Amino acid sequence: MRRYITFALAKGRLAKHTLSLLEQIGITCEEMKDEKTRKLIFVNEELGYRFFLSKATDVPTYVEMGAADIGVVGKDTILEAGRKLYEVLDLNVGKCRMCVAGPESAREKLNDGSLIRVASKYPRIAKDYFYNTKHQTVEIIKLNGSVELAPIVGLSEVIVDIVETGSTLKENGLQVLEEICPLSARVVVNEVSMKMEHERITKLVKDLKKIVSANQE
């Protein structure tokens, strides 16, 4: 019996982009597009694929542990998870930037050696940036969302967060102070699956790569 290739896809912002890219290479799952469904896992018997949509932050876990062979998730989530995965393709969708942001008044403190507080949903990325790139000691405060509030209410001097259009920062009187890295959705593969299902997975990645290049033209 042929083994299913299992996909862990991030729900939320990336789901539509991901399903559309998969559809463009002939991998469809009609049932999954039904926004009202409460079903969590979907099978395409004909193609030998299984799909599930999980919380974005759980995708690296499913893939590293082998519960899924392939995952699609943002680079931010991959960096924050710190899991052992093969990152095989940049899908060039869900593009945004990881930035240090805050009020203009925090700019000086960022570079004058003050011990600043940094609030973030991404403590690992924040720590790596300040400690390993900037060689600066900071206090990191983990938050779970609406991070822009932190400097406004005095919880921190700056934040490390995702910036896409910049509207959230602007509407809250904050700005980008430093850019950490560009972000986009990536395809990740379980290390064992890459060996066991090499042919099917490389073919799929190759097909996706062609679509990504064509979409860029």
Ligand SMILES: Nc1ncnc2c1ncn2[C@@H]1O[C@H](COP(=O)(O)OP(=O)(O)OP(=O)(O)O)[C@@H](O)[C@H]1O
């Ligand atoms: N404006 C944006 N804000 C946040 N993420 C964005 C944005 N634009 C693109 N992305 C990408 O989309 C991914 C998924 O974002 P989404 O908001 O759906 O998930 P999440 O923030 O992990 O979930 P939750 O809001 O439930 O914590 C992010 O990890 C990031 O790579």
Ligand SMILES: O=P(O)(O)OC[C@H]1O[C@H](OP(=O)(O)OP(=O)(O)O)[C@H](O)[C@@H]1O
């Ligand atoms: O630059 P923009 O286009 O304004 O997008 C960036 C904002 O969107 C994300 O928040 P999200 O909507 O995921 O809410 P959360 O912070 O509560 O998770 C992110 O954390 C920023 O706040």
